[in-house]
Structures are given as structure tokens and as C-alpha cells.
Amino acid sequence: MKIILQTVKEAHVDILGKTVGSISNGYLLLVGFTDGDNKEIVTKMADKILKLRVFPDEHGQINLSLFDVKGGILSISQFTLYANTKGGRRPSFVEAMRPHEAEPLYDYFNEELAHLSGLHIETGVFGADMKVHSINDGPFTLVLNSEDLF
Numbered sequence: 337m338k339i340i341l342q343t344v345k346e347a348h349v350d351i352l353g354k355t356v357g358s359i360s361n362g363y364l365l366l367v368g369f370t371d372g373d374n375k376e377i378v379t380k381m382a383d384k385i386l387k388l389r390v391f392p393d394e395h396g397q398i399n400l401s402l403f404d405v406k407g408g409i410l411s412i413s414q415f416t417l418y419a420n421t422k423g424g425r426r427p428s429f430v431e432a433m434r435p436h437e438a439e440p441l442y443d444y445f446n447e448e449l450a451h452l453s454g455l456h457i458e459t460g461v462f463g464a465d466m467k468v469h470s471i472n473d474g475p476f477t478l479v480l481n482s483e484d485l486f
Contacts, residue, residue, distance in 0.1 A: 337373045337381050337441075337482040338417040340366040343390055347410045347470035349460040356466075357458035362407030364470050368417030369433040369441050377482045378441055382448040384485060390476060398476075402453075409449060412460045412468055413442045435463055 341363055348358035363385070391400035391407070402409070415438065419427035433441070439462045446457045460466045 337370070337377050338368045339381060339385065339480040340414070340417065341385060341388075341390075341478045341480060342366075342470065343473040343476040344410075345471040345473045347468070349410065349412060349458075350467045350469070351461055351464050357410050357412075357460055359408035359410045359458050361405055361473070362402060363409045364468070365409060365411045366414035366417060367411055367442060367445060368414050369438040370418050370431050371433055373433060373441055373482070375441070375444055377486065378445045379448050380486055381480065381482055382445060382452055384480065386449065386453050388478075390478070391473075408458065409453075409455060410458045410460075411442075411446050411449065412466065413438070413462045439463070 344359070344362060344364045346360050347364040348355050350356065365385070386402065389399055389401050391398070391405045393399040415429060415432040416427070418432035419429055420431055421427050432438070442462055446459055449455070450457045460468070
């Protein structure tokens with residue numbers, strides 16, 4: 337499982353010109369799955385994300401969590417995180433989990449974020465053509481890879 341986490345001042349996702357998910361201050365998460373990912377990994381990743389301290393305190397030190405800043409989460413499915421660009425010019429996506437397997441894990445991930453945090457989680461629509469808009473804060477971006485973390 338890979339996640340790109342960006343701290344944002346605001347973010348929203350549109351489908352066919354209609355906003356389907358929106359947050360002000362918080363996290364924009366781009367979420368991808370690969371073969372072998374399961375609910376245990378998803379739960380660990382959700383817990384890791386919620387416990388990160390990545391927002392600056394009053395002294396400019398990266399010390400505050402999402403809860404400390406009363407932030408929100410916008411979660412977007414992103415199979416392209418598993419693109420392989422080693423050969424040729426066209427990315428291969430064979431490392432991305434098949435949609436019929438990834439969608440339930442994506443739903444479970446968002447449910448775990450909500451369950452563990454008590455927050456309402458905003459999302460895009462799995463598999464849809466989405467337009468994601470954000471104003472990055474910092475910018476501050478992390479790449480979280482379950483293979484590296486667990």
C-alpha cells in the first residue's frame with residue numbers, strides 16, 4: 337500500500353463539474369494498493385497516518401497532529417502510484433491491485449480512518465475520472481509505503 341500525504345490549506349475533488357468531497361485544513365491522501373495488501377496493512381497505515389505530527393506549532397516546529405489542528409481528510413484512490421516506468425515510455429500498471437480487489441480495501445481504509453479518528457472522511461469516487469484541486473500547505477508531502485514501514 338502506498339500513500340502520498342500532503343498537508344493542505346484546502347482541497348476538493350470534482351466529478352463532471354460537481355464537487356463530491358471537500359476539506360479545509362488537513363490531509364489530502366492519494367491511496368494505492370498492490371497485490372498482497374490486506375486489512376491488517378490497511379489498519380496499520382490508517383493508524384500511522386492519524387498519529388503523525390506534521391503540522392507546525394507556534395514556534396514553527398513540526399509538532400502538531402491532525403487532531404491538534406482540527407483538520408480533515410480527503411482520500412482519493414490512485415492506482416497510478418504503482419506505475420512501473422522502467423521499460424519504454426508508457427507506464428505499466430501490472431503492480432497495481434485489480435479494481436475489484438482494491439475497491440473494498442479503499443472503502444475499508446476510509447472506514448478505518450473514520451473509526452480510529454472519529455472524523456468524517458471525505459472521498460472521491462473509486463475508478464472515476466476525478467479533478468483534484470488543492471492548496472498545499474508548506475508544501476509538506478510524505479510518501480508512505482507499507483513495505484518500508486511494516
